[in-house]
Amino acid sequence: MRAFSYARAEDASAAVRLAGASARARYLGGGTNLVDLMRETVEQPDALVDVTALPAAIEARSDGSILIGAGASNTAVAADLAVRTRFPALARAILAGASGQIRNMATVGGNILQRTRCTYFYDDASRCNKRAPGAGCDAIDGFNRIHAILGASPACVATHPSDMCVALAALDATVHLQGHGGSRTMRLVDLHRLPGGRPHVETELQRDELITAVELPALPFAAGSTYRKVRDRASYAFALVSVAAALDVGPDGTVRDVRLALGGVAHKPWRASIAEAALRGRPATADSFRDAADAELADAAGLRHNAFKIDLARRTVAATLEGLAGGDRT
Ligand SMILES: Cc1cc2nc3c(=O)[nH]c(=O)nc-3n(C[C@H](O)[C@H](O)[C@H](O)COP(=O)(O)OP(=O)(O)OC[C@H]3O[C@@H](n4cnc5c(N)ncnc54)[C@H](O)[C@@H]3O)c2cc1C
Secondary structure, rough: OOOOEEEEOOOOHHHHHHHHOOOOOEEEEEOOOOHHHHOOOOOHHHOOOEEEOOOEEEEEOOOEEEEEEEEEEHHHHHHOHHHHHHHHHHHHHOOOOOOOHHHHHHHHHHHHOOOOOHHHHOOOOOOOOOOOOOOOOOOOOOOOOOOOOOOOOOOOOOOOOOOHHHHHOOOOOOEEEEEOEEEEEEEEEHHOOOOOOOOOEEEEOOOOOEEEEEOOOOHHHHHHHEEEEOOOOOOOOOOOEEEEEEEEEEEOOEEEEEEEEEEOOOOOOOOOOHHHHHOOEOOOOOOHHHHHHHHHHHOOOOOOOOHHHHHEEEEEEHHHHHHOOOOOOO
């Protein structure tokens, strides 16, 4: 590990100012991802700005929305009564990730900006365009079981690892940001990028831009939302494929509205807009759910070891929606 300075910011403005004073500063949340990457020398910041003193409150508003401070721990969000009742998919997604100890340390801001779990990214003996732009990608012809099936590029096939972000993408969350130029908001689905030719640029954030909060807009039918994660082990494993979904079925049995996002399949949490559009106004039946899943996965492309994820994603989408239509949220 290289030498670095450490400073604790008392508020967002101080955090941005402190980060701006160094060439390669990083914000430090719970450190459960960043410190690992520093040990592996993948991340080599010259300054850490500790942002764990930033607001961590979870504000359940009377209009049905919720504002979550970026400093809130993953555990606190998953345990919050308003989150569990208004947006159970979010609580379930968080609880499907990592372990109790890690969730106690991990913050909302850090979870959103956690980096890929591609093994070639972590291994500095491998070629990785994300770690060393222009170096090449050893995952493409390597062991690529956990890699992307949607939106990948010849430069990078890594996936975004967060469970929480998949639920946030489905639930139309907005991220509050503060940077050198002031504050702004951005839809969560617009924050992460697809890799294209520049996989080292992972987000649309500007230099030193800090996540200060996440906002979930009111969505009454999200009270029946769910998160389903398919993985190699029942706990302590990242998603092969995951689905966050909320379904609103009218009295005539047609889909009035739907929210759907996939995890484990792309460089960013994948909002399944094609499937959503295909479902609105259609009967809430197994056939419709399968057709919508097929439409969403039509452009999916497998690598040597991960082609099974295409069918797995189709089936997981269809099964999750069938479950919701039948009142099953597991
Ligand atoms: C063994 C293990 C298993 C795991 N399993 C899962 C899993 O199954 N599912 C899953 O989703 N996750 C899993 N994780 C990842 C875990 O969820 C993340 O490590 C955690 O959420 C990161 O949060 P943090 O606060 O510790 O972030 P940090 O490590 O502190 O930071 C991560 C990144 O975010 C940046 N950052 C932090 N806060 C802010 C902010 N407010 N604004 C801007 N940038 C910020 C940091 O600079 C850094 O780049 C696992 C981790 C481990 C170690």
